[in-house]
Amino acid sequence: MSSPSEEQQPTHYIGIGASAGGLEALQDLFANTPSDTGVAYIVVQHLSPDYKSMMPELLSRHSTMPIQQVTDSTELLADHIYLMPPRKNMMIADGKLLLTDVVPDNPPPMPIDFFFKSLAQNYAHRAVGIVLSGTGSDGTRGVKALKEAGGMVIVQEPDNAKFDGMPRSAVNTGFADLVLSASEIGASLVKYFQHPFIAGNTPKDYENDDDNQVYDEIFSLLKKQSSINFSQYKASTVARRIERRLSINQLNGLNAYHRLLLESPKELHTLSKELLIGVTRFFRDEAMFDYMQGKVVPELVKGAMARDQSLRIWVAGCSTGEEAYSLAILFKEYIEKEDLDCKVSIFATDVDSNAIAEASTGLYAEDIQFDVNPERLEKYFEPRPGGFQIMRSIRESVIFATHNMLEDPPFSNIDLVTCRNVLIYFQQGAQKRVLSSLFFALRYKGFLWLGPSESMGDLKSHFDQLSERNKLFQKVSNQRVPIGTHPPGLTLPGRPTAQLTMQPFSSSMRSPKPVANGPLSIVQDRLLREFVPSCIVLNENFDAVHVYGDVAQFVRPIGAGKISNNINDMIHEDLSVAVSTALYRCEKCQEDIFYTDVTLSDGEGKNKSIDLAVLYVRSGERDSPVATVSYVLQFQVNQVDQESDERYSTTFDAAESSRQRIMDLEAELVKKQEHLQVTIEELETTNEELQSANEELMSANEELQSTNEELQSVNEELYTVNSEYQEKISQLTELNDDLDSVINATNIGIVFLDESLAIRKFTAVANQYIHLRETDIGRPFHHQSHDLKYDELINDIAHVSNSGEVLEKAVYTKDETAVLVRILPYRNSGGRISRGIVLTLTNISRQRFVEAALEKAQSQLRSVVLEGSEPLALERNRKGIRVMLLEDDDVDQQRMKRMLQSSGRDYEITLCSTIDEAVTCVGNQEFDIWLLDYRLPGGTVGDFLERIGEHSTPGILMSGYVETDLEPGFLEAGVYDFLNKDELTAELLVRSIDFALERKKVQRVIDGEGLTD
CATH class of the missing domain: 3.30.450.20 (PAS domain)
Incomplete structure (x- = not known):
């Protein structure tokens, strides 16, 4: 088959998804769509595999476009409608429709999503997706793919649809360009395709010197609305999306669109959302995630454990959080499988605050079940009305924050950075700035994961490319790369650089850097050295976070190996009992503890007596849930003449304190053990019951879910079949009414x-x-x-x-x-x-009436012929027969006149159109025969005969009416024959005239007038 000519090739490709209730919507759509738009329409429906669809026949009554059932490799032509067959999935490529068999025993088929994704991948901004009536969420994921590729999305108004499941799910994505009733979609498509930017007829006055200024003003409006400087985005991407909004709003220039943005905050928000292109999904590009799971995750976890630090991951441009949660699941699976103890912290950031708010909830629609396998869905997601929610433990491992990669400073010491399909929307200068920030954020040997269309550019030498297909890089250079200065005017005054609360670093013992080098700072340092006793500041876990003074004599020397900053591991052996007891009492009583005369050996056989204090420090209110607790462990060597404050201090008896401490701990331990045993027993019993109940519920839920999916699929197919049958029944009812009317007629x-x-x-x-x-x-x-x-x-x-x-x-x-x-x-x-x-x-009364009259005439004729003394003379070739034709219809007058003239007889014909004319003619001259129409202006032939009265001229009645409309007494009034106009021929007319003349002669003989004239 030859390829279609350029004129036959569609300018755009329109995918139309419909399910239950879709027949009526499709009829409304095509009934209001012209047949010369130059595009191809591809209809994708949920069809029963065991039913031959009547859709081509039913749609042909509402559109003059050719309608074709798709076969494999069908070539697409402009102004054609293509219908997907049952039991198939359909995709589009190179202007052809390709069919694949539906895989059995899989989740419910989603043919609309399948086709929309193919349409988006192959035709991008030339693709249009339309979602019509139906149940479920088929089409929702396809809508997202179309928007990501720059296509147009139109959704039927949910309140206008018979079934609003599919339209409502598509509208809830926020990606619908237009939401219209089915009957309005056709007109909107025509306007869209005829717009100069879409048709390729850009107005001459569109590009002028003021365009750059208008763009700047538009960017300024967007920045005020969203705090994002879109001037750093690629000009082609921004221009294409603005032109599409111009087409949808039927505007012809940037100035008009700028005025619309000033007047319509809704349009400003829509444009901002379109430019951000926040489209993502769980485990996007599954092959890449498989590579990560097999190669990268194990290496990252082992590296973090070797450093005894938590694993830090940054997902830049996270949108609504699917990729961040996918990575969290990936690492959790590996850590649990290997039974490791490794903390993972994932920082997920995006410039869109609305997307961050949505990601933080972890709530997603039902269609994620097609991206997440059943095992992960059951283990890491909890069912919620209308969808699923990420389990709490996964949500707690991900910290979401609003962050602008072009303006805000990057994170640091990151093990893995993912920034996929974000750089492609930035200009080259912005790309370099972002890549420099990502390089700075990564620790040495850290991994960087980019999108399939992105590269490292000038930083290529600082990375090893581990996988060219998966765009995975590893940092191999610690060389300092400047992040780059921001262009003037990028940072808004008063805007926080990053709305993210970072956890404090665990590497304590580090003195804070002074914020200034002024005189006050020097005075503070001198006061701290001179008057603050030696002390160690501890956090709520008794880890040392800060040191004042010289505490070397009170702590153990640092040995080789792993270093711990917990006070129990750091404190001198002689002070360990006193310190642990004081800390225990301080934590329990939440008050300061003071000990005196605590003995400390100096290592040379001499003992010192020191005073020990633990100060309880709490930030915030006592009952505040966010308050933090710190402890100050203070040491002071006693002097001979030093006086101690006996009001608060207690002489420390090591032996007594040890015994009391041991007794307290043992008593508390026994109590805890008893309580723990009771709790364990109750927990085991409850756990067994819950486990049993959970297994039953899971089993029942799986069965119900499977049954529900099957029933939903069958219901949609049955509804489609039923809709077609109803349409067919309507046609049959109409035909039956026509047949009844014909029969009655x-x-x-x-x-x-x-x-x-x-x-x-x-x-x-x-x-x-x-x-x-x-x-x-x-x-x-x-x-x-x-x-x-x-x-x-x-x-x-x-x-x-x-x-x-x-x-x-x-x-x-x-x-x-x-x-x-x-x-x-x-x-x-x-x-x-x-x-x-x-x-x-x-x-058959009329037929019998005529037959009887003929039999009577024949009998009379036979009687005269057989019994008369003279033979009957009949002049069949008589010349100059005088005929009066009473007929009101000019066409019938001329028709009968031609019949008489073509018969070869000599007729003198007088034409009359009304009863009055006929009465006048009869009064003025004699006629041999009357040809009389039944229905006349002002009455019937009966009125004519009544006005003439008694006469001897034979008449022939002609009519197109049925027998019941005639009066049987006409024969007695001189009407000798009846002719049906619809069956009249010249031969029949002449024969009837001869019969009437002959019968008249017979009648004259019967009446005794003789046979001669």
Whole structure:
């Protein structure tokens, strides 16, 4: 097959997704869409695999465009409608539609998502996705893919749809460009395609010297609205998205759009959202995540454990958080599988505060089940109404914050940075700045993960590329790379650099850097050295965080190996009991503790007596949940003349204190053990019950979920089938009404009997002969009375039912009306004879009347001929026959005149159009024959005959009306024959005239006037 010509190729490709209730929506859409838009329409539906769809036939009544059922490799042409077949998934590539079989035993098929993703991937901004009526969420993920590629999305107004599941789910993504009723979509598409920017006819005055200034003003509005400087984004991307908004809003220039942005905050928000392109999903690019799981995750975890530090990850441009949570799940799986003890901290940042707020909740729609495998979904997600929520332990491992990579400072000491599909939207200078920030953030041998279309640029020499396909890099240089200065005006006054609360570093013992070198700072340092005793500041875990003075004599020497800053590991052996006891009492009582005369050996055989104090320091209110507790461990060597404050201090007896401490600890331990045992037993019992109940619930839930999915799929298919059947029934009802009208117009009585000879249906005319009512349907026919003089009617019906023969009889009714009764076997659509019966009753009184008149004339003629003394002279070739034609229709006048003139006879024809003209003509001259129309202006031929009175001229009546409209007394008034205009021929007309003239002669003989004229 040859490829379509350039004129036949579509300018755009429109994917239309519909499910339950979609037939009506599709009819409304195409009924209001012109057939010359130059685009291709591809309809994707949920179809039953066991049902042959009538969609092409049903849609053809609402559109003049050719409608085609798709086969594999169907080439797309402009102004055509293509329908996806059942049991298939469909994709588009190179102007062709490709079909694949649906894989059985998989999750419910999502053919709309499948096609939309293919459409977005292949045609980007030339793609349009339309979501119509349906249940579920099919199409939602496809809508996101279309928006990411720059396509257009139109959704049917949920309140206008028969089933609002699919439209509402698509609207909730926030990516719908237009939300319209099905009947409005066609007109909007036409306006969109005819817009100069879409049609390729950009106005000449669009590009001018003021454009850059207008762009700057638009960027300024966006920055005020979202605090984002979009001037650093790629000009082509920004321009294309602004032009698309121009097309949707039917505006012709930047100035007009700038005015709209000034007047419409909603449009400003929409443009900002479009430029941010916040599209992502769980485990996006599954092959890349598999590579991470196999190669990178183990190495990162082992490296962090070797350093005895937590693993730090930064997800830059996290959007709504799916990728950050995906990494959290990946690391948690590995740590649990290897039974390791490693803390993972993930910092997820994005410039969009709305996206960050959404990500923090961890709530996602049901369609994530198609991105997350069932095991992970069950283990790390909790069902919620309308979707799922990430489990609490995963959410707690991820810290979300608003952060602008172009303006805000980066994090530091990061083991893994992911920044995927963000750099491609920045200009080159902005890309370099961001990459420098990411380089600074990474620790040596840290990993950087970019998007498939991104590269390292000038920093390539500072990284090893571990996977070219997966764009994974490892930092191999510690060389300082300047981040780069920000352009003037980038940072808004008063804006915080990063809305992120960082945890304090665990490397304590580090003195804070002075904030200034002024005189006050020097005085403070001198006061601290001279008057503050030697002390160690501890946090709530008894880890040393700061030291004042010289505490070398009170702590142990630092040995080789791992260093711990916990006070119990640092304190001198002689002071360990006193310090631990004091700290225990201080923590328990929440008050300062003072000990005196604590003995400390100086290592040379001499002992010192020191005073020991533990000060309780609490920040914030006592009951505040965010208050922090610190302890100050203070040491002071006693002098001989030093006086101690006996009000608060206690002489420290090491032996007594040790014994008391041991007794307290033992008592507390026994109590804790007893309480723990009881708790464990209760917990085990409860856990067993919960586990059993949970297993049952899980099993039941899986079965219900599977059943629900199957029922939902079947329900959608049944509804689609039902919609098509309803449409077909509507057509059949209309055809049946037409058939009834035709049958009634024939003035023939018809009775339908079933195989048991019960009444199935009848026409109103049948009531004239057989006494039937609507309530008689279903009753045996022999129960009905009738006016026919036909005693063998029931027997004849039974005979036809058994033999299949056709029986026809002419009978009379009780009022002497002649009726032709025909009894026929019923034939079905295949032509086969069933045991049903069709009974027809036709009034043949007119035929009998004519026959009787002819028989009477024939009898009279025979009598004259056989008994008369002279033979009857009939002049068949008589010349100059005078004819008056009374006919009000000019066409019929000329028609009959031509018939008479073409017969070869000599007729003198006088034409009259009204009764008055005819009466005048008859009064002024004689005629041999009258040709009379039945219906005339102001009356009928009866009125004419009545006004003429007694006459001897024979007449022939002509009419297009049925027999019941005529008056039987016309023959007695001199009308000798009746001709139907619809059946009239020249031969029949001449023969009828001859018959009338001959009969007139016979009548004259009968009347005694003789045969000679």
